[in-house]
Amino acid sequence: MNYLMWPFLVLIRGWQKFIAPGLAPRCKYYPSCSHYTFDAIKKYNILGLLMGAWRVVRCNPFSHGGVDYVPESLKLGPIKIGAR
Amino acid sequence: MGILDPLYWVVSGVMVFIHRTLSPVFGETSGVTWTLSIMGLVLLIRTLLIPLFVKQIKSQRALTALSPEMKKIQQKYKDDRQKQSEELMKLYKTHKTNPLSSCFPILAQAPIFFALFTVLNGIGKNPPQARGTFTPELAQQAAEAKFLGAPISETFLGSGNLTTQIVTVFLIALMSLTTFTTQRQLMVKGMPKMDTSNNMMLQQQKILLYLFPIIFAVTGVNFPVGVLIYWSTTNLWTWGQQYYVIKRNPAPGSPAWEELQKKKAAKNPPVDGGNNGSVAVEEPEKPKGQRIQPKKKKKRDK
Numbered sequence: 001m002n003y004l005m006w007p008f009l010v011l012i013r014g015w016q017k018f019i020a021p022g023l024a025p026r027c028k029y030y031p032s033c034s035h036y037t038f039d040a041i042k043k044y045n046i047l048g049l050l051m052g053a054w055r056v057v058r059c060n061p062f063s064h065g066g067v068d069y070v071p072e073s074l075k076l077g078p079i080k081i082g083a084r
Numbered sequence: 085m086g087i088l089d090p091l092y093w094v095v096s097g098v099m100v101f102i103h104r105t106l107s108p109v110f111g112e113t114s115g116v117t118w119t120l121s122i123m124g125l126v127l128l129i130r131t132l133l134i135p136l137f138v139k140q141i142k143s144q145r146a147l148t149a150l151s152p153e154m155k156k157i158q159q160k161y162k163d164d165r166q167k168q169s170e171e172l173m174k175l176y177k178t179h180k181t182n183p184l185s186s187c188f189p190i191l192a193q194a195p196i197f198f199a200l201f202t203v204l205n206g207i208g209k210n211p212p213q214a215r216g217t218f219t220p221e222l223a224q225q226a227a228e229a230k231f232l233g234a235p236i237s238e239t240f241l242g243s244g245n246l247t248t249q250i251v252t253v254f255l256i257a258l259m260s261l262t263t264f265t266t267q268r269q270l271m272v273k274g275m276p277k278m279d280t281s282n283n284m285m286l287q288q289q290k291i292l293l294y295l296f297p298i299i300f301a302v303t304g305v306n307f308p309v310g311v312l313i314y315w316s317t318t319n320l321w322t323w324g325q326q327y328y329v330i331k332r333n334p335a336p337g338s339p340a341w342e343e344l345q346k347k348k349a350a351k352n353p354p355v356d357g358g359n360n361g362s363v364a365v366e367e368p369e370k371p372k373g374q375r376i377q378p379k380k381k382k383k384r385d386k
Contacts, residue, residue, distance in 0.1 A: 066177035
């Protein structure tokens, strides 16, 4: 993983440890947006950050939520990322 | 033109509008007028967010029908918290209802909060900077407006004024208190009992009881009095809103819900049993529950 992503991971952990417990549980998805973004960054670097942002957008008052893990591999048109 | 300029316009526009409306009542330079224009901003935003809140409450109500299934899941995956949440989320999704509010209400308020912070900070500069719809004269006026004797543009750290320091400490204490009581109210009365997981949350709550005042104190000393007023008002609103919902429309399965059922049962005792209160208390659930359940169950069997 790119070390440039470290600050984001630290921020997410900080949110989870110190801020989120003070709010009512609110995420419509499982795992929560912060958890998802953390995993996504670990797996896809900066792309994961965007995926996390998109997840937060998807988690809005009009969505029904659900179970949504970070995908094992991504397909962006002809490009495949993360496939083993 | 910066990206945030439109936000400055909105925030300052609302403030200036309320200020102009209330000036004839409290006086143009009065601190009351300026304080109310900040509070009015909160009232406006929170009123705009009410429909979302109602929507959320409605989907919570829809959960009553699902509660047997939720209990089943909680029983089945008693020891596996992850599986439990996963299954619950699946259940919500298949029934197209979700009691959770998402982060949107917070995210929607964050830019407004930031814009207000910037606008008030600008006013606090010497000479006051007029952002958005503020004219230099209005900015000057707002900079001198006082809340309980403290200029709304001053911060704890930036001012040597003892009154400002006392007022900021008071507001920070108010913020901590409202945050804590809101959380506690929800934890103790507003949430369905979930055995061990709730205990863990209560444990975290206890830590936060001490942590929040510290966080607020560290950040709050940098905030202008006006921002602290905004924050405190928003906290009070949250608390009041939640109090109302927990009293009138609690989440199914929560202690407040059980209380309400008991109260309803006591108010409308079974016709055959006469008006004896003790009879009603003995069978609190009977009058409720059978109304919605059969319908939803059919749906599930499909």
